[in-house]
Amino acid sequence: MQQPVIGMKARYELVVTEEFTAASMGSGLLPVFATPCMIAIMEGAATKCVQPCLEEGWSTVGSMINIKHMAPTPIGSNVYAEAELIENDGRRWLFSVRAYDEAGLIGDGVHERYSIENKRFLEKSAGRKTNV
Template identity: 45%
Template sequence: MEEKTLTKTIKVEEEQLAVSMGSGGLAVLATPAVVALMENAAFELCEEILNNDELTTVGTAISIEHTSPTPLGAEISATAVLKENDGRFFNFEVSASDAKGIIAKGTHTRVSVKAEKFQKKADEKFNG
């Protein structure tokens, strides 16, 4: 399988800080914000691969180690590298870095679903 990669880069904003997100008490990049950026990179790569308006992917698992703090205003990049794809399951290695190096790394799994059917199932979950 040809290795596919996608990288997303953002500048750390106040709403992405641990103190703002409620995931900690410091003005550093929150772990949930790192996870969201990694997941977004993987999602966008899946969308390119699927290239199908009827299908999308949903995240089903993510495991990361967030090993280095990043302050407000710093630029961070998250990279998703597709390691396995059986047509339905997409398994990624994910990492994030700032100008000083790696700040987080781990794995992420996404599963392709029929978008309309999945949304309908969610919308009707508590009807009845």
Template identity: 45%
Template sequence: MKRISTGTIGRFTLVVRPEHLANRFKDSILPPVLATPVMIMAMENAALNAARSYLEPGESVVGTTVNIQHLAATVVGQTVTATAEVTAVDGRRIAFAVSASDEIEEIGKGTHERMVIEVARLRQRLDAKIARLADTQAAPR
């Protein structure tokens, strides 16, 4: 990875659609509002966008820590803008201050960390895990 500076900012925008709502995939009695995991996804994508241009070919960043407050509800049709600012870099670990707002107010804030990984190496580890899983499922009980 190329050196990324603190203060680097990434953004991600999402128009809230019915499939993003808490009452669609969590609890059907909830009002039709943006689900917290979807807001977090927008924040994670903003962090990815902050780091993207600093990655070498074959590298990516994966989330390792999320500490988020969901502050306000957002309804279908509103636009959520998530922002991530690099606050620290320690080797392959990148820390971010993240926030999300709709057209009216701030809806979430917190911190997030991502780790730079080599995609091919991760794929090898996953293939080995899949093989181990297949072995455990094939073993007689």
């Protein structure tokens, strides 16, 4: 298990296809990279960054994201997100996140995650299901 270090980074990449567009996601009407998908790759980069620091049976869940989506990206473009650990207070992890396409920066902000024990978290989730 790796020790967390402020400044550690990870990257998450994908190619924008029709399924990742605002029109497909319902977050807009145009065939451009959707903001929810940009957020997902930012979260993916943050998850990838800290997973080596966690014990087996543990992972992280997103608890807050505050981002700006600043530029449109067309279908067929390569996009990636980078997450950099900027704070770690025990189970709380805070990241600076940025997303890029081939022309440059498309989004940035901050993202918070918490370490959770998978089994307990899933049990808690199952307990929230109601019988209708």
